[in-house]
Structure formats: C-alpha cells, structure tokens
Amino acid sequence: MSGAKIPATIVTGFLGAGKTTLIRHVLENAKDRRLALVINEFGDVGVDGEILRACGVENCPEENIVELANGCLCCTVADDFIPAIEALLAHEKRPDHIIIETSGLALPKPLVKAFDWPAIRSKLTVDGVIAVIDGKAVAEGRFADDLDAIAQEREDTQTIDHDNPLEEVFDDQLACADLIILNKTDLLGADEERDVADRLALGARKAAKIVRASGGRVEPLVLLGLSAAAEDDLANRPSHHDAEPEHDHDDFDSFVVSLSAVADPAALVAKLAEAARAHDVLRIKGFVEVVGKPMRLLVQGVGARIDHHFDRAWKPDEQRMSRVVIIGEKGLNRDAVIATLAQP
C-alpha cells in the first residue's frame, strides 16, 4: 500500500455551519483509522484547532493536527498548504486519511486545484469535497433571497453574478461538493427541512448527495471513502474564482475583542446576541474567563444564536484570557460592537 495515494477530504461550508462539529464527530468515531487534520480559520483567535485538539483522540495525535494561520487557504495554497501537507507526509507513521477544514469564507475549488499539482497529485487524491450547510441560515434566507433563480441562472450560463458576497461564497461551496450535509435539522420544522433540501439540490452538482444531520452526527463511513478524485473533475465545479482569480476577502471584516473576566456568562451572552443582532455580525467565537471558575468558557455565535459551555480547565501555565473574534461583512461597525459589549 505504500505507493497508494492518501485520500483527503475537504470540508467546506459557510461560517458557523458546523464544520468543526462534524470533524469532531468523525475523530471520535473513526475507530482505528489514522487521521490527520489541516485547519484553516478566519479570524485571529484559533478556536477550531483548540476544540479538535481537546478531543485527545489517539488516532489523531497532536502532531497530526496542523493549523494554518489566519488567512485564506484558497489564496495561499503554495505558501501554506503544500508545505503543511508535505510535513504531514514526512511523519514516520503516515496518516490513512487527511481531513482539511477550510475557513468558512474560502472558495474550495482553488484548493481542489492544488491536488492537480504534480508534487501533490502523485501522493494524494481528493476523496471528496463535503459542504456543511447551516439549514436554519438557508431557511432564513441568509445566502439568497431566491435560490431558485440562481439555479436557473446556472442552468443558463454556468456563471452567476451576485451582489451579495455571502451568496457568492455559499454558492461556490455548494457547487463544488460531492456530498452535502444539511446540518442543524434540529432547528428546522419538517416542511422547512424539505424546502431547504430542495433548494440545495438546485444549486448542487447533479451527482452530489444530500445527507441530513444534527450536530454533525454523520457516520464516518458515509463521509470518508467517497473516492471522488475531485482533482480530475474540476471542469464540473463552477466557481467565481474561475472568472476572478484575484479573489480576496475584502468583502468581510474581522477583529478581536479582549474582555475582562466575566462574573455572569448569561449576561455576556445577552450582550453578544444584542451586538450580533444590532450590527449584523455573522460569527463570534472565543474563550472567556469566568470569575471563580477553573474552567474556560467557550462562546460560539452564529448570527444572533449564541452557544456557550465550559470546554476544559485552564492549564496551570496558561494565561487566562477572554478574547472573542467577531466576523461580519465589510463595514462592520467595530466601535459600536465594542461599545455594546462594554455596557455594564
């Protein structure tokens, strides 16, 4: 088997769709398959890597988890991605499967293209591109007022013009996927769920399957082993990047807010939700110190829906800090967000 290509799964999906949650479920249920992870995150607080390392899964030891610094994997393939893969392949025990979590703002196609480069092509293949979808956000019209019209436009022209940058990213991620996970079904009624699935099918590749999930709970055998060889099928994955190779992420802004230790997590969550609602924040995540608690609080917001729980004890040598990253569209009012969070 030493000459066989190692399969790699690319997990894409908009900010907060549930990529890390899905990967965590895979790690915890992959049995004896030796996994490696490459994680790329938007924003300056590395939350995803922390969550996945905290799983402590034997078949995915810490040295197999590579975090690529803030930035966009789709734009820094040569500088960041290829060296990271080469380092993983240099380990004495090579992984059986590599899972790549892209940032929620990345267009997946440029990354798939990297697998067509000779240095990578001889060693790896894209087993599949998985798009994780926040079903509730789609139902609320976050990404498109009219997905049906977009699907029609794709039928007609293959290229679609969007005024809305969220739509553009979402559309690219959907159109590149071999497997679509319609996640967060717990937040959807039966009719809503059917409607979202129908709409996703309109924007997806014909061959793509849609699997419904809650909390990213999908059997790893369904996710890994798609054998799609997506690098051989680039022409059937239309992308905005095809027309605009100089794509950048100027459409989005992110900044980090440092807070003092909080006495009341519920009060913090209420302020974060208020800030998210008032300023159309897309994503909030970070770790917070709670007065008198040995555990750190993980705070996660998608739109104005904020989850929080204590994820692990602060380590003795760790500086206890409260920092959250805030992500929104360009023009996000940083001062106003900070002022909302600073309210007593």
Ligand SMILES: Nc1nc2c(ncn2[C@@H]2O[C@H](COP(=O)(O)OP(=O)(O)OP(=O)(O)O)[C@@H](O)[C@H]2O)c(=O)[nH]1
């Ligand atoms: N209600 C509900 N919440 C979910 C589900 N899956 C994930 N979440 C929550 O959604 C939030 C974002 O989940 P993540 O897994 O971090 O999402 P992500 O796609 O990795 O986010 P980014 O890396 O920031 O793009 C967290 O608070 C999760 O607990 C689900 O099926 N239902």
